[in-house]
Amino acid sequence: MTSTQTPLKVTQEKLPASQVGLEIEIPGATCQEVYDKVVAKVLRSTSVPGFRKGKVPRHILLQRVGIGNLKIAALEELVDTSIKAAIRQEDIPALGNLQLRSKFEDLIATFEPGQPLVISASVDVNPDVTLATYTGLVVEYEPAQPDPDYVSKTLAHHQNERATLLPVEDRPAQAGDVAVVDFRAVFADTEEPIENAQAEDFQLELTQGQFLPELIEGIVGMEVGQTKEINLTFPADYSDQDLVNQAAVFSVTLHELKEKELPPLDDDFAQEISEFKTLAELEAFLNSRQAENVEKTTRTNQEAALLNQLVENLTVELPEVMVQQEVNYILSRTLSRLKSQGLDVGNNIPEEILDSLRQQARPEAIAQLKRTLALGYVAKQEKISPDPEAIQQRIAELNASMQDRRLDQSRLKDVVESEILEELTVNWLLEKSELKIAAPKLDSEATPEVLEEPPAATATVEISATPVDSQSGDEADSESSPAPKEGSRKRKKPNPSPVADS
Numbered sequence: 156m157t158s159t160q161t162p163l164k165v166t167q168e169k170l171p172a173s174q175v176g177l178e179i180e181i182p183g184a185t186c187q188e189v190y191d192k193v194v195a196k197v198l199r200s201t202s203v204p205g206f207r208k209g210k211v212p213r214h215i216l217l218q219r220v221g222i223g224n225l226k227i228a229a230l231e232e233l234v235d236t237s238i239k240a241a242i243r244q245e246d247i248p249a250l251g252n253l254q255l256r257s258k259f260e261d262l263i264a265t266f267e268p269g270q271p272l273v274i275s276a277s278v279d280v281n282p283d284v285t286l287a288t289y290t291g292l293v294v295e296y297e298p299a300q301p302d303p304d305y306v307s308k309t310l311a312h313h314q315n316e317r318a319t320l321l322p323v324e325d326r327p328a329q330a331g332d333v334a335v336v337d338f339r340a341v342f343a344d345t346e347e348p349i350e351n352a353q354a355e356d357f358q359l360e361l362t363q364g365q366f367l368p369e370l371i372e373g374i375v376g377m378e379v380g381q382t383k384e385i386n387l388t389f390p391a392d393y394s395d396q397d398l399v400n401q402a403a404v405f406s407v408t409l410h411e412l413k414e415k416e417l418p419p420l421d422d423d424f425a426q427e428i429s430e431f432k433t434l435a436e437l438e439a440f441l442n443s444r445q446a447e448n449v450e451k452t453t454r455t456n457q458e459a460a461l462l463n464q465l466v467e468n469l470t471v472e473l474p475e476v477m478v479q480q481e482v483n484y485i486l487s488r489t490l491s492r493l494k495s496q497g498l499d500v501g502n503n504i505p506e507e508i509l510d511s512l513r514q515q516a517r518p519e520a521i522a523q524l525k526r527t528l529a530l531g532y533v534a535k536q537e538k539i540s541p542d543p544e545a546i547q548q549r550i551a552e553l554n555a556s557m558q559d560r561r562l563d564q565s566r567l568k569d570v571v572e573s574e575i576l577e578e579l580t581v582n583w584l585l586e587k588s589e590l591k592i593a594a595p596k597l598d599s600e601a602t603p604e605v606l607e608e609p610p611a612a613t614a615t616v617e618i619s620a621t622p623v624d625s626q627s628g629d630e631a632d633s634e635s636s637p638a639p640k641e642g643s644r645k646r647k648k649p650n651p652s653p654v655a656d657s
Contacts, residue, residue: 161185163179163181163237163241163244165179165244171472172279172472172474173279173280173473173477174277175247175249176256177241177245177278178273180272181237181273181274183270184269186229186270186272187269189236190225191268193228193229197216226268229266230262230266233274234274238255238276238278239253250278250279250474250476250477251476254277254278255274255275284528285469286468287468289465289529289533290587291587291588292584292588293591294460294464294585294588294589295592296453297593298449298453299449299456301446301449309441310437313428314420314424319415319416320333320415321413323379323412323414327375327376327377328375328412329361329414330362330363331360332361332412332413332414333412333414334358334359334360334361334377335411335413336354336374336409337408338405338407340353342403343386343403359371369386369388374407374409380408382406382409383407384405386405387405458581462530466529469528478517478521478524484520530576530577533583534579534580539576540576546568546572550564550568
C-alpha cells in the first residue's frame, strides 16, 4: 500500500475449501492518498489542446477525464494493494487465488476519497490436515505373482527376433508364417474405400496380436498368388475410434510366404543375446530378475494399500489453487514424457484439448495431494526428517547421471528432500502396521496379477546382466514389472523439467 504507516483493520473468517475470508477497513487517509496519486499520474500523462502536458488545470482534467473514471482507477489500485497488504500484515499463509468478494459496482457507489472504505476478499491457504489414526493399521495387500513361463517366453521372444525367414512354396499359409500381401479395404455397406486401409507388399506376421485378428485368420490357408475377400469387423480396441465396430471387406492378394527358422536354445544363443557364457547362467539370471521384480511389485502393492487406508482416515479440504498446481504439474509431466518418446506435441496445443487433459488429470491430482498431505502430517507429528548426508548423496548421484543437463540445485534439493522424507515416512508407517495378504478374489472379480514377459517395444534390447536396481525406473518397469496398482504412491523422481535451468 501507499501509506504503509497506517495499519489496516482486518477481520478474518474461516471459509470452506481452505479459504480465509477477509474484511478489510481501509483508512480514509489512504483512500485520499491513492486517489491523489491517480489524479497526479493522469495529469502528467494527459494532453489537452491549449495546455502543455502536465500543466493541465485540475478542474479541466476532471471535466475531461471524468471523476467516475478517476475513482474507478483509484479503487482498482486500492483493492489490489490493500488485499496484499492485509495478507502481509496478518501473516496469512496464502497460496494464491486472491478474490474480491465485494461487488465492484457497490464499491464504486460508496467510494469517496478521504473516507474509510470496507472491502471483503478471500484467499486460499494451506489446508488443515487431521488423521483419525495412522498407527496400528491393518493393511491388506495383494502379493505379485510370478509367471511360471517367464523364462521360456522371454527366450522364445528373442528367438523369434533372430529367426531366419525361409521361402515357402509348397503349402498354404499357416499360423506363425510371415506373409507379403497387397490389401485394400472398403466399408461393407457402402463399398466406399476406407482411408489408410490399403497397402502393397505389406509384410505381416500371421500371429494373433500382430494385426486385425479376423484378417490374420482369413489369410491362414491362402495359397501364394491367391486373392481373397475377407469380411471382418474392426474390434473395440482398434486405434482409429471412428472405425470401431464398423464392418469392412478386405481384398487380399498373397504374393510371398515365409516361415521362421528359430535359432537353437544353446550356449551360443545365450552369448549372442547376453553377457552370460551358458544358457543355464542366463536362465538363472532371468529367474533372479523376475524374483526381484516380484518383490518390488509386492512392496509397491503394500505401499498402495497402506496409503489408500491412510487417506481414508484423512480429513482435509483442498484449496482449488493447490489442485490446479498439481494438475498443471501432471500435465507438464505428461507432455514432457510424450516429447521424450519422439511425439511432436508442439507448443500450440488447442485450449479445448488442454482443458480436457486437465479434467482427466484432476482425480489423479486430488489423490496425489491427499497422499502427500497425509504423509506430511505423519512426518510432522512423529518428527521424521531425512539425513542431510543421504540428501547430498542422492543429489550427487542425480547430477552424475545427468551431466548433460544444467540443474537448478536449489529446486533439485527440495525435490530430493521431499522424496526421501516420503520414503522414510512410508517405511515408518509400514513398521507400525499389520500387513496381511488379501483373500484371493473370485475369477469374476479380477485376474491375478502376473509378471509378464518383456513387451515387443523393449524386447529387441540385448539382455544385460546389469542388476535391475541400477537401471532407470522406466526401463526396469517396462522390462518385466507390471504397472503399480491404482492408489500406489508415485514417487516424485526429480524430473528434468522442474529442476533444469531454462
